[in-house]
Amino acid sequence: MFIKQSRFAVLTILAIAGLSSTGCISRGPNLGIFAIPIPISPYFQDREEREFYEHERYERVPILGPITKGGPAIALDPPSDDQIMRAIEKLHPVSGGIPFFHEKQRNNVRIVKELIADYVDPPRVMPLVGPVQQHHAHYKCTVYYSETTRNGWPLPYTTVDEDSVEVVYIDHNHLHIVGDVDTGPSSNY
16 A cells, blocks of 8 residues: 555656656746746737738838939839738738638739829928928829639628729828938048
């Protein structure tokens, strides 16, 4: 009887020691329950990556050099197809359907970009930037596509709208430095 109890006690201690020394628990400062990693859905990681990508790519205002005297003040490149489709996806989301239950697709996409306005504001001083001129470029982007909707329950059917149209207005604003630009000390040694 004593041997069975001692074996049980030894096995219990070994089991506790084995479970507590897995690779999931860090060796370092004691963080308690916070030392064990918590699994997170890939949805949240993808959402964070999309938000960072849009912030890095489309939500910043570039500061360009001064506008040359007598030269045309032409806007930057028109909005990219990626930027237009992301703007439409924010307004009318299509992704995230349930396969074989309800799905929507955009096919045969054609994008037409029109420059509506291109003008430059008079110079002004902006905090943390200095004397600048704001250059405005407004685009009207018309997206033609065919929308396919597949419903799988309770009665399976598919509808195709060949003449779907979405219009998105995108502003491309950027700043131009005004006056003599000091680029710092020259490094001609």
